[in-house]
Amino acid sequence: MNATVHPLRKYARPHVTRTTTCPGCGNGIATQAILRAIEELDLRMDDFVFVSGIGCSAWIPSPFFAADTLHTTHGRPVAFATGVKLGLPEKHVMVVSGDGDLTAIGGNHLIHAARRNIGLTVVLMNNGIYGMTGGQTAPTTPRGISTVTSPYGSLEHSFDIAPMIVSAGAAYVARWTTHHPRQLTKAIKKGLTKKGFALIEVVTQCPVQFGRASKLGGAVEILKHFKSNSVRIEKARKMDPAELLGKIVVGEFVDIEKPELSSEWTRLIHSMREGRQ
Amino acid sequence: MSKVDVLSQNCKGVDQCGICKYVCPKDLYRDSKEMNSAGYIPPEMTDEASCTACENCMIYCPDMAIVVHKDAQDGPPAGEGSDD
Numbered sequence: 310m311n312a313t314v315h316p317l318r319k320y321a322r323p324h325v326t327r328t329t330t331c332p333g334c335g336n337g338i339a340t341q342a343i344l345r346a347i348e349e350l351d352l353r354m355d356d357f358v359f360v361s362g363i364g365c366s367a368w369i370p371s372p373f374f375a376a377d378t379l380h381t382t383h384g385r386p387v388a389f390a391t392g393v394k395l396g397l398p399e400k401h402v403m404v405v406s407g408d409g410d411l412t413a414i415g416g417n418h419l420i421h422a423a424r425r426n427i428g429l430t431v432v433l434m435n436n437g438i439y440g441m442t443g444g445q446t447a448p449t450t451p452r453g454i455s456t457v458t459s460p461y462g463s464l465e466h467s468f469d470i471a472p473m474i475v476s477a478g479a480a481y482v483a484r485w486t487t488h489h490p491r492q493l494t495k496a497i498k499k500g501l502t503k504k505g506f507a508l509i510e511v512v513t514q515c516p517v518q519f520g521r522a523s524k525l526g527g528a529v530e531i532l533k534h535f536k537s538n539s540v541r542i543e544k545a546r547k548m549d550p551a552e553l554l555g556k557i558v559v560g561e562f563v564d565i566e567k568p569e570l571s572s573e574w575t576r577l578i579h580s581m582r583e584g585r586q
Numbered sequence: 587m588s589k590v591d592v593l594s595q596n597c598k599g600v601d602q603c604g605i606c607k608y609v610c611p612k613d614l615y616r617d618s619k620e621m622n623s624a625g626y627i628p629p630e631m632t633d634e635a636s637c638t639a640c641e642n643c644m645i646y647c648p649d650m651a652i653v654v655h656k657d658a659q660d661g662p663p664a665g666e667g668s669d670d
Contacts, residue, residue: 313591315650328649332602332626337648345645490645516602528648529608 317344320354322375329368333528335487335513339434340369342490342511343405346497357401358393362386362410365441365515366434369405384415387422390429398571401430401501408435408449412468416448423477423506427570430500431508435470436515444518451555454523471510475563480505482562486512486535489559496561505569512557589655590631590643594618596651599626606652609642 330336347354359370363383371378381389386404394402404411411419411433422429438456439445445458449470453462471484481503483496493511500507514520514531525531535557542560545553600607600617606629607615614637618630628651631637637654644654 313593313653315593315596315653317650327596330648332598333605334648337650338605338646340648341645341650527602527604529604532605532608 317341317348320344320347320375321373325373328373330365331515331517333514333516334365335436335511335515335528336366336369336434338487338490339366339405339432339493339511339513340373342493343369343403343432343497344374345494346501349494350498350501352401352501356399357403358390358397360386360390360393360402360404360406362406362415363441364407364410364439366405366407366436366513367410369432369434370403384410384413385418387411387415387418387429387431391418391422391425391427394427394429394571395574398428398575402428403501404429404431406431406433407440408433408437408468408470409439409447412470413439413448419474419508420477423474423479423508425570426478426480426505426567428504428572429506430497430503431506432497432500433470433508433510434513435510436513436519437467438515438519438522440515440518444515444522454519456519456522460522471508471558471562474508478506478567479508479563480567480569481507481564482510483508483560484510484512484557484562485559486539486557487514488532488535488539492559499561499564503564504572505567512559590634590637591653591655592618592628592630593651593653594620594622594628595624596649597622597626597628598624598649598651600629601627603648605646605648606643609646611640611642612636612638615643 354376357376360379361367371380386406390402390404437449439447446456446463448468450463471482475482485493496509500509516528539559540556545558615629639656641654643652
């Protein structure tokens with residue numbers, strides 16, 4: 310018997326012995342990146358509220374993380390998290406959910422939370438498909454990719470999430486793939502320390518639904534695809550849009566300081582109380 | 587020099603997943619002979635002496651099934667593996 314315990318195991322609930330994901334799923338890589346960021350920042354799980362919606366990646370915090378977790382209705386984790394942050398502004402409120410949840414059904418909640426610049430850290434797992442429901446085309450499916458509902462290749466253009474959230478007004482936006490777990494950990498650390506809305510988009514592999522229908526292959530083949538098609542944003546800014554077709558632009562899209570909503574509310578409440586006395 | 591532990595009960599199989607075999611810069615993993623209780627074949631380390639403790643396998647494993655002890659024995663670690 311092997312008595313070794315994984316160093317990040319201390320952040321998991323003791324009765325949850327296994328991850329809920331399929332073999333080779335990228336969600337596990339992001340799980341470790343989140344927990345490693347929390348460990349490196351020396352934060353306590355008691356200071357966190359994790360909010361997730363519906364989908365495979367919503368199972369990352371719930372039931373795995375030994376913290377307060379809210380597993381909410383489809384598309385609404387950002388709305389729930391907005392309420393939690395305004396009620397408990399001293400907590401780290403982290404939303405972990407997928408592209409189908411946060412950008413398809415819950416797209417409006419996401420852009421408006423970014424517009425308000427409320428202090429949430431959103432880890433958005435983008436696997437480019439509706440994985441849990443059987444592999445249908447999602448708004449994030451890359452153009453030309455075959456899925457079970459687009460067997461001749463998707464004809465639609467896909468959402469480019471990170472730049473969309475930059476335009477919506479977020480204070481911090483980064484995108485990495487599961488081939489970049491160290492950079493991903495650094496981005497999550499930055500997002501957690503950011504005063505304002507932080508979005509970390511994780512381009513991840515779904516070897517079971519995406520890999521089979523698109524014929525891209527298993528986990529390792531999709532990771533190789535991420536490696537060969539990732540372009541740093543600094544380099545991408547100097548490239549033609551035609552050259553960037555089919556590429557994944559990775560890096561930090563924005564990192565700015567601007568007033569954060571929950572602290573603005575706290576400030577207003579204090580000033581009103583002082584005015585009354 | 588380092589020490590690597592494969593938590594074989596957590597593994598979801600080198601033939602279905604195999605990320606550890608892919609990310610090892612020294613190609614030190616191979617399929618083990620024994621199946622775990624869930625029916626998956628975990629990897630095994632072939633040559634611990636050649637392992638540089640880059641921690642790639644530990645960081646990439648989606649099921650937290652590999653633990654690398656960086657300071658198991660003396661000798662300088664070779665630094666971070668390339669994942670760029």
